[in-house]
Amino acid sequence: MTAQAVQTQTPPVNDRAAVIELRQVSRWYGNVVAVNNVTMTIGPGVTGLLGPNGAGKSTLLHMMAGFLAPSNGTVTLDGRPIWRNHEIYRRIGLVPEREAVYGFLTGRQFVLSSARLHRLPDPEAAALRALETVEMTHAADRRIETYSKGMRQRVKVAAAMVHDPAVLLLDEPFNGMDPRQRLHLMDLVRQMGEDGKTILFSSHILEEVERVAGQIEVIVAGRHAASGDFREIRRRMTDRPHLFKVRSSDDRRLASALIADGSCGAVSLTDDGLEVRAVDYRRFTRLLPRLARDADVRLWQVSPADEDLESVFSYLISRSGR
Numbered sequence: 496m497t498a499q500a501v502q503t504q505t506p507p508v509n510d511r512a513a514v515i516e517l518r519q520v521s522r523w524y525g526n527v528v529a530v531n532n533v534t535m536t537i538g539p540g541v542t543g544l545l546g547p548n549g550a551g552k553s554t555l556l557h558m559m560a561g562f563l564a565p566s567n568g569t570v571t572l573d574g575r576p577i578w579r580n581h582e583i584y585r586r587i588g589l590v591p592e593r594e595a596v597y598g599f600l601t602g603r604q605f606v607l608s609s610a611r612l613h614r615l616p617d618p619e620a621a622a623l624r625a626l627e628t629v630e631m632t633h634a635a636d637r638r639i640e641t642y643s644k645g646m647r648q649r650v651k652v653a654a655a656m657v658h659d660p661a662v663l664l665l666d667e668p669f670n671g672m673d674p675r676q677r678l679h680l681m682d683l684v685r686q687m688g689e690d691g692k693t694i695l696f697s698s699h700i701l702e703e704v705e706r707v708a709g710q711i712e713v714i715v716a717g718r719h720a721a722s723g724d725f726r727e728i729r730r731r732m733t734d735r736p737h738l739f740k741v742r743s744s745d746d747r748r749l750a751s752a753l754i755a756d757g758s759c760g761a762v763s764l765t766d767d768g769l770e771v772r773a774v775d776y777r778r779f780t781r782l783l784p785r786l787a788r789d790a791d792v793r794l795w796q797v798s799p800a801d802e803d804l805e806s807v808f809s810y811l812i813s814r815s816g817r
């Protein structure tokens with residue numbers, strides 16, 4: 496074969512960068528709209544799918560894995576529809592959230608059964624390779640029911656990647672793991688992303704997503720609420736009005752000082768102290784001690800009242816809906 500012929504040859508399917516595209520995708524279960532008109536692109540590297548419980552993350556992952564048909568719109572891998580496309584299934588691996596592993600099988604038997612389902616030419620070798628990748632060879636011949644949560648999660652990853660797919664989808668993979676196991680799996684996910692695989696994992700914990708994912712897609716109530724790297728997502732989450740609870744030696748006087756300054760969105764006096772809506776988070780946290788000192792008021796407690804992710808998410812969705 497000439498050098499030119501080598502250059503013009505198309506690479507084998509598994510060597511190409513894999514890109515998943517969702518175009519105006521919706522999915523409903525009876526009256527429940529689980530995914531609502533989502534358009535997003537997931538390319539090589541690690542992407543985090545961030546959203547609260549019930550946001551539609553599993554439904555999205557199952558549509559990308561070919562387990563579920565979209566009710567509307569298209570889900571494609573490199574331009575080809577995924578649903579009912581057996582050729583494409585060979586390029587995708589899914590690590591489901593639920594514990595659907597048979598405890599009486601050994602890790603090796605479990606991964607091997609996945610290799611056989613994919614009709615790999617040498618299933619034993621493929622299973623061993625996958626177990627090596629997740630560092631589970633030492634326990635490969637023990638029954639899964641004797642594994643820790645982290646080990647179980649790792650054999651699930653091995654079973655999902657035994658056929659060396661270009662795309663790996665992981666549903667809440669770090670749930671219930673202890674910190675050491677979590678770090679280990681995070682390293683593995685990061686490494687696979689660096690190797691050029693297209694990795695998408697779901698989570699409801701921002702810190703978890705930030706540590707592993709180069710790109711974050713936020714999903715709330717079935718809708719695509721935000722997209723960007725962790726700096727962009729952090730910025731959107733902190734540049735929103737913040738609600739603080741403040742208790743002091745003289746709440747009434749402090750409220751007057753805050754209102755006179757004019758930098759707070761709203762100040763209200765409650766039975767339990769002040770509630771202050773700060774438009775500019777950083778400015779407010781610098782300003783408050785100075786105002787209190789000047790008004791001769793002692794601050795007893797300053798705490799954020801709406802820092803839970805649910806409220807951040809609902810803020811993001813209200814912005815994205817405009």
Ligand SMILES: Nc1ncnc2c1ncn2[C@@H]1O[C@H](COP(=O)(O)OP(=O)(O)OP(=O)(O)O)[C@@H](O)[C@H]1O
Pocket residue numbers: 524527528529546547548549550551552553554555
């Ligand atoms: N088979 C089903 N039948 C009916 N409703 C469903 C079904 N599967 C999911 N839903 C509903 O669709 C919505 C999205 O669920 P989904 O499991 O995709 O969200 P999620 O973000 O993965 O949540 P979690 O993190 O709690 O698993 C929820 O309101 C859920 O109750």
